[in-house]
Amino acid sequence: MMQDRVLPQPVRPFLKWPGGKFRLVERIRSALRPGRRLIEPFLGSAAVFLNTDYDQYLLADSNGDLIDLYQRLVDDGEAIIEASRGLFQPQMNQARRFYALREEFNRTRHSRRRAALFLYLNRHCYNGLCRYNGRGEFNTPIGRYARPYFPEQEMRGFMAKARHARIVHAAFADTLAQARHDDVVYCDPPYTPLSRTAHFTDYHTGGFGWTDQEQLARLAQELAARGVQVVISNHDTVATRVLYSALGARLESFTVRRTISCDAKRRNPVGELLAVFG
Numbered sequence: 001m002m003q004d005r006v007l008p009q010p011v012r013p014f015l016k017w018p019g020g021k022f023r024l025v026e027r028i029r030s031a032l033r034p035g036r037r038l039i040e041p042f043l044g045s046a047a048v049f050l051n052t053d054y055d056q057y058l059l060a061d062s063n064g065d066l067i068d069l070y071q072r073l074v075d076d077g078e079a080i081i082e083a084s085r086g087l088f089q090p091q092m093n094q095a096r097r098f099y100a101l102r103e104e105f106n107r108t109r110h111s112r113r114r115a116a117l118f119l120y121l122n123r124h125c126y127n128g129l130c131r132y133n134g135r136g137e138f139n140t141p142i143g144r145y146a147r148p149y150f151p152e153q154e155m156r157g158f159m160a161k162a163r164h165a166r167i168v169h170a171a172f173a174d175t176l177a178q179a180r181h182d183d184v185v186y187c188d189p190p191y192t193p194l195s196r197t198a199h200f201t202d203y204h205t206g207g208f209g210w211t212d213q214e215q216l217a218r219l220a221q222e223l224a225a226r227g228v229q230v231v232i233s234n235h236d237t238v239a240t241r242v243l244y245s246a247l248g249a250r251l252e253s254f255t256v257r258r259t260i261s262c263d264a265k266r267r268n269p270v271g272e273l274l275a276v277f278g
């Protein structure tokens, strides 16, 4: 008789992150080969790291505030949890407090306080969007949450798993330069727009344009030729299909329901693409 297979629940990241892959982890995991080490050059909320089981990890992102928070959690996790707890009291979820704390985040040089404030901003701001102005100051407005959740258990889960990870602040080309034979790489760059008129997804000062998408795909092709498997996620568009297949990738497509946009039209299922090199 067939046994019902009970699959473990995916582990939820402690940050809200636009383009986060929490809902897609099973699909992504099944495209990734086993290997010695998993490299993630676009770490974001770390959904794939949290839901895979490699012996070693190299985790990177170009957002320095994000990487600082992760590094502080690994080095000094209990202190960061205690520094954050008070920021999740109900009275902190008011516009006046939010804007004062956002200002403090942009001014303070105290690294533990900055890490705690980054977590506070992520969980209280509009849709968890991490947006900066031209001076590099965080400028996302307050979100509309009845009771922002303090993700203590999820932070502890991250801390335990991240003991086996190297976490670095780096642009993707520098991270990919570290890849060695038998490594596996999962790349989740900022999405390319669905249409030319779609407004640009600005995750970080500097943005991520089409030439970056092309450079990433070319580097993936080069790594695959050296025995490194590289899987890239993106929107399923004519342009992404042409780019990846011309460089020899195998394509897997599927749909997913989006919740990040408040524009009703963009809540429709969106095509996702996985380009598998090697």
Ligand SMILES: C[S@@+](CC[C@H](N)C(=O)[O-])C[C@H]1O[C@@H](n2cnc3c(N)ncnc32)[C@H](O)[C@@H]1O
Pocket (backbone or CB within 6 Å): 017, 018, 019, 020, 021, 022, 041, 042, 043, 044, 045, 046, 047, 048, 060, 061, 062, 063, 170, 171, 172, 173, 188, 189, 190, 191, 203, 204, 207, 208
């Ligand atoms: C789609 S998100 C990754 C989401 C992640 N997979 C998750 O599950 O949360 C893209 C990430 O790429 C980072 N990023 C943008 N430009 C980058 C660059 N040039 N090099 C490295 N990371 C970059 C952003 O800071 C953002 O965290």
